[in-house]
Amino acid sequence: MRTGSKATSARVAGLCVLVGSLIAGCSWIPDRTLVYREAEVAERMEVPEGMYFSGFQDSFPIPDAENRVPPSTDRFRPPSPPQLAILGRLSEDLDAA
Numbered sequence: 001m002r003t004g005s006k007a008t009s010a011r012v013a014g015l016c017v018l019v020g021s022l023i024a025g026c027s028w029i030p031d032r033t034l035v036y037r038e039a040e041v042a043e044r045m046e047v048p049e050g051m052y053f054s055g056f057q058d059s060f061p062i063p064d065a066e067n068r069v070p071p072s073t074d075r076f077r078p079p080s081p082p083q084l085a086i087l088g089r090l091s092e093d094l095d096a097a
Contacts, residue, residue, distance in 0.1 A: 006013040 045053065
């Protein structure tokens with residue numbers, strides 16, 4: 001075997017190990033997508049009398065449930081697709097003409 005072939009094989013093997021470890025490494029990161037559900041609601045900050053706090057803003061306000069639009073009783077029906085226009089004639093039509 002030639003030495004160049006061994007070096008190429010070693011590079012390919014090293015690249016395979018690197019790619020495999022990168023792919024497997026993604027599973028080592030914990031999935032924290034639903035951790036927000038465990039959050040607790042904190043009380044609003046009380047500002048001492050005579051002071052003004054201008055930094056409060058609800059980033060994600062929650063709408064009132066009573067003011068929501070009631071769900072419709074009609075079942076949703078998706079619109080039908082547009083009709084395709086036939087631009088040519090069939091061979092049967094040509095024979096009949």
